[in-house]
Amino acid sequence: MREYPIFHTYIWMKKKRWEKKIKIYRQVFHLLFDWTISVYLALFAVPGLIILRDWIHQSVLLTAFFSSFTIEWVVIFFLGWVALQTVHSFRDPGVYISSSEYQLGLLPYPMRNVWFYAYLEQVIYSILMTVALFSLLTLLTPLDSAVVMLISISFLIGKTSGILVKWRLFQLNLFTKALIVALVYLVLFALRILFYFLDLPVSWLLGGGWLLVMFAGLLLFYQPLYNIDWGKVVSYSDARVWRMWIVQQITKTHVKPARRYQFLQRFFQGERARKPFPYEMSAISFRMWRSYLKDQMEPILQSAGAVYIAGVALNLQGNWGAGIGLAVGIFIFNQMASAVFMSHFSRSFMFAIPWEVAGWAQSFRKWYVFAVVMFLPLVVWGFDHHHFMLMITATFLIMVWMYLDLQLAISGKFNNWLNRSWDNGPIHLARGTGFVSLAVSGIFLWGIYMAVPLLFLLIIRSSWLSKSWFSMGNDNVA
């Protein structure tokens, strides 16, 4: 039987992976670009870079910045870069052994060789990145060529040695790792202080740092496969290898990344978290919301960003813009919040239990209030043309209104879910009235004062609402 050397097998495997990835990229790019657009983009890239270069060179501010970029800054950049590599080791192994590479190690190929090729791949990647950095700095910036060279060497040494630093630190337990990272910071800080007080040439510090980091890298090269947490390494590497950002954005698929910062999870699963809940739906669901909202953080932050942009950007257009911005922003935020609330009920385990909607809503509202209290004042303070006390009152009333509007938004969505969309007429009316009042409040602040009592009145008086979600599973909710 013919035996394939490990190098050929490794390269063959990589080639197949790249072919697959390129095929996926090609399919996705065909969705986005056609040949004409691609040719135009390529043609514009070169003059674009020239224009960028001229702009950087002509900008007084940037020229001043670059001329102040001396060896002192290179040292800070280098030390910061090394420190950053140690922090990355909390979630990044540096050398990526995915399931495929790991399986090579299970075949009659030495794992050490597989690891070495994976390491080499990262070194080559670092060299290419350094070349790219060097080219960009040389071509685009007015930096002195000696400084560019120093930055590039620092980057290369930090990056290549960082691979092994990350690999070794990644395998350690949290406490030891945190201790070592803290120690590294301490040593770097002490070095900096020492050189400052002894008034030694900064170039010595940079040279010494390079030697120290390279020496550490060489030391760590000894027995790289000792005491390795393969499960953790493979899990992170798998996610990294197949995490193709553009493809994920366009195809709306998501490769679940390896768990980051597991100390948070350990904190949330400590002795206290294991204690039984007070026997109340809201107490139980509060914990579950915390976990669910953590998973939904991306869309939440996106819509919070939209609220902020709408609020602040429209505020620049004057009073009328501020009111409309606030109304639109709150509408987006509440639509998002009610969608997150509803999406929770589409989770598979929710179909296995009855829905104590009122209990779930009660705990959800606590998180909502927390988010609003943290965020809204930032937006409302964008209104800079009113009396301070008036603004405090308005902020409070807007919060109350947001809280009530959320209930209406959820009611509407629940009615749709339960095929009772015909109940939504009064909800749309109430929300619409509120939003108009809020928008008008940019010009006449009394608009908001009208909106809140109006909504109170509608909610308390309207039997249609109290019959809908306020009473959903509400007989016995604590």
Next chain:
Amino acid sequence: MERCLLVSDVGVSMRDERILKDISFQVNAGQITALIGHNGAGKSTVMKTIMGWQKKSKGKIMIQDKDLDEDYLAYKRLYSYIPEEPMLLSELTVYQHFQLYGKSYRIDENALNQKVDRLVYRFDIEDKMNEYPEALSKGMRQKVQSICALLPDVPLLLIDEPFMGLDVYSVDELLDELKERKKKGTAILITSHQLDKIKDISDEYVMLRDGHVYESGKIDRLAELKRRKS
């Protein structure tokens, strides 16, 4: 015998493909009905449709007097479900799962604890109460999931491949528990590939093939048909 579950002329379509076609059957109180069929026959889809998890394109489903389409929230209180794959939440310990089920089914706290004590003893997981699911084996997770579903005294139990991953001892305990529930008047709809295990406790069967009811009747008849075929 009083009717508990009615599935009448139910159809399910996905992307213009008819997954379930005119499914009709009923399960009476105090009766165990086995839902059987090959892989892909539609057993799990029937289960999901009964729970409202899978939207139906036509037909009517009722548990007692509650219609799935008309009063879903009240309807949901009338069944509990043991899924094929445990659906436990990583953020809750085993006991916290029991609390979630207890509160969702409005079980009094003392009654819940009595039931938990009995069932954890029966399924031998007394020492796992403060563990998170990720620390449990698949069999253990399946036991926890089964206990969750057995906590409430609901009129209908829906059970999808309940023996997957369970050891022999736990399968016996689960079968005994189901027999007790049946005696108390609970209607049980159960799917399993292990026909030998469920035929002894079942009263009726509904056989699915390619998304429609191929045949149904008393379980004795199925055994007789199988004997004749062999």
